[in-house]
Amino acid sequence: MNEKNILLCVSGGIAVYKAADLTSKLVQSGFSVKVIMSSSAVKFVAPLTFQALSRNEVHTDTFTENDPSVIAHIDLADWADLVLVVPATANMIGKLANGIADDMISTTLLATTAPVWIAPAMNVHMYNHPAVQKNIQTLLEFGVRMIEPGSGYLACGYTGKGRLEEPAVILEKVKAFFSPGNSVLKNRTVLITAGPTKERLDPVRYFTNRSSGKMGYALAEQAALMGANVILISGTDILPDPKNVTCIHVESAEDMYQEVMKHADAADIIIKSAAVADYRPKQVLDSKMKKSADQIIVELEKTTDILFELGKRKKHQFIIGFAAETNHVDEYAKEKLKRKNADMIVANNVTLKGAGFEGDTNIVTIYHKDGTAKELPLMSKTDTAKEILREAALKLGERKT
Ligand code: CTP
Numbered sequence: 001m002n003e004k005n006i007l008l009c010v011s012g013g014i015a016v017y018k019a020a021d022l023t024s025k026l027v028q029s030g031f032s033v034k035v036i037m038s039s040s041a042v043k044f045v046a047p048l049t050f051q052a053l054s055r056n057e058v059h060t061d062t063f064t065e066n067d068p069s070v071i072a073h074i075d076l077a078d079w080a081d082l083v084l085v086v087p088a089t090a091n092m093i094g095k096l097a098n099g100i101a102d103d104m105i106s107t108t109l110l111a112t113t114a115p116v117w118i119a120p121a122m123n124v125h126m127y128n129h130p131a132v133q134k135n136i137q138t139l140l141e142f143g144v145r146m147i148e149p150g151s152g153y154l155a156c157g158y159t160g161k162g163r164l165e166e167p168a169v170i171l172e173k174v175k176a177f178f179s180p181g182n183s184v185l186k187n188r189t190v191l192i193t194a195g196p197t198k199e200r201l202d203p204v205r206y207f208t209n210r211s212s213g214k215m216g217y218a219l220a221e222q223a224a225l226m227g228a229n230v231i232l233i234s235g236t237d238i239l240p241d242p243k244n245v246t247c248i249h250v251e252s253a254e255d256m257y258q259e260v261m262k263h264a265d266a267a268d269i270i271i272k273s274a275a276v277a278d279y280r281p282k283q284v285l286d287s288k289m290k291k292s293a294d295q296i297i298v299e300l301e302k303t304t305d306i307l308f309e310l311g312k313r314k315k316h317q318f319i320i321g322f323a324a325e326t327n328h329v330d331e332y333a334k335e336k337l338k339r340k341n342a343d344m345i346v347a348n349n350v351t352l353k354g355a356g357f358e359g360d361t362n363i364v365t366i367y368h369k370d371g372t373a374k375e376l377p378l379m380s381k382t383d384t385a386k387e388i389l390r391e392a393a394l395k396l397g398e399r400k401t
Contacts, residue, residue: 012040124160
C-alpha cells in the first residue's frame with residue numbers, strides 16, 4: 001500500500017476520536033495519509049494529534065498557504081488516490097451534495113477527481129431526516145461511496161443508526177479497494193444478460209420495458225475488473241460497451257435465448273439481470289400496420305423463459321436470477337429461486353426510492369438456495385454489482401472445497 005495516498009477529511013462530531021485511530025491504522029498499513037480538519041473537528045481533537053499520527057501537516061484553513069509553490073486544496077485534491085470523509089457530518093454531506101465550497105474540506109472535495117467515500121456519523125434522527133437522506137442519495141448518484149453507519153448506542157444518548165463504522169472495518173474496505181486480490185474471478189467465465197428486450201409488432205413498432213441495463217453493465221464491468229472472462233448479452237444500445245468485455249447485442253427474447261444457450265456451457269457463472277419480455281406479438285407484420293379500427297387486439301404469446309431453461313439444464317454453472325417486484329418481494333423471490341432452479345436471486349422492490357430502473361443506485365436483497373438472505377443497503381449499482389459478484393465467488397469457492 002506504500003504508494004497509495006489517502007486524504008482523510010475529518011468533519012466535526014464526537015466520532016473524530018475514531019478518525020484519529022483510523023489515521024494510525026492506515027499509516028501502520030503503509031498508506032500515506034494527509035489530514036484536513038474542519039473548524040468543528042478541531043474542537044474535539046487537536047490537529048497536533050493527527051499531525052503526530054500521520055506525520056504530515058494538518059490542513060484546517062483554505063487560506064493558510066504554507067507552501068507558495070502550490071495551492072494547498074488543489075495540491076491535496078490531486079495528491080489523493082482516495083478521499084475519505086470520516087466522520088461525515090450532516091453538514092458536510094449537505095455541502096458536498098449541493099456543491100458548496102466554503103471551507104478547506106468542502107473546497108478540496110469539489111476539486112478532487114479521486115474516488116470519495118463518506119462515513120456518516122450523527123444522531124439517529126438527523127441521519128433519518130429526509131434532507132440528509134436526500135443528500136446521501138444525491139452523493140451516491142454522483143458516484144460517492146458510502147460506508148454505512150452502524151446501529152447501537154450513540155454518544156447523544158440515543159440508540160439507533162448513526163454510529164461511525166469501526167476504524168478496523170473502514171481500513172479493511174480501503175485495503176480491499178486497493179488490493180490486487182480483487183481478482184477473485186480469475187479464470188472464471190461469467191455470462192451476463194442486461195437491459196430490456198424488444199418484441200417486434202411491425203417494422204416500426206415494438207413492445208419493450210423500462211430496464212436501462214445499468215445493473216447488468218455494472219456487473220459486467222466489475223466482473224472484468226475481478227479478473228473474469230466476461231460475455232455480456234445486451235438488449236440495449238444506449239450504454240457504451242464495458243472495457244475488456246465481449247459484448248453481443250440482441251433485440252428480442254428469442255435472440256437472447258439463442259445467444260445465452262450458445263455460451264452457457266462455457267460459463268461458470270450466469271447472471272440473468274436482463275428484463276426479458278414475458279410475451280411477444282404472436283404475429284409480426286412485414287409492413288407497417290395501418291390505422292383503421294377504433295380498437296385493435298394484439299394477440300401475444302409467451303416467450304421462452306431463459307432462466308427456467310438454464311435451471312433445467314444446469315450442470316456446473318452457478319446461476320443468478322433477478323426479481324424486480326412491486327410487492328411481496330420476499331415471497332416472489334423465494335418462489336422464483338425454487339421454480340427456476342437458480343442458485344441465487346437478487347430481488348429489489350422497484351417502487352422504493354433509489355431502487356428503480358433508470359437510476360444509478362439500487363437496494364437489493366440476495367437470496368441463496370440454502371435459505372439465507374443478505375439485505376444490502378442503498379448503494380451505487382457499481383457497489384451492488386461488487387457485492388453480488390463477491391457472494392457468487394464465495395459460494396463457488398465453497399462448492400469447490
Ligand atoms: N427471465 C428469463 N426469461 C424470461 C423471463 C424472465 O430469463 N422470458 C428471467 C429474468 O432475466 C430474471 C428472472 O427470470 O432473472 C425473473 O424475471 P421476472 O420477470 O421477475 O420473472 P417471471 O418468471 O417472468 O415472473 P413474473 O413476471 O410473473 O414476476
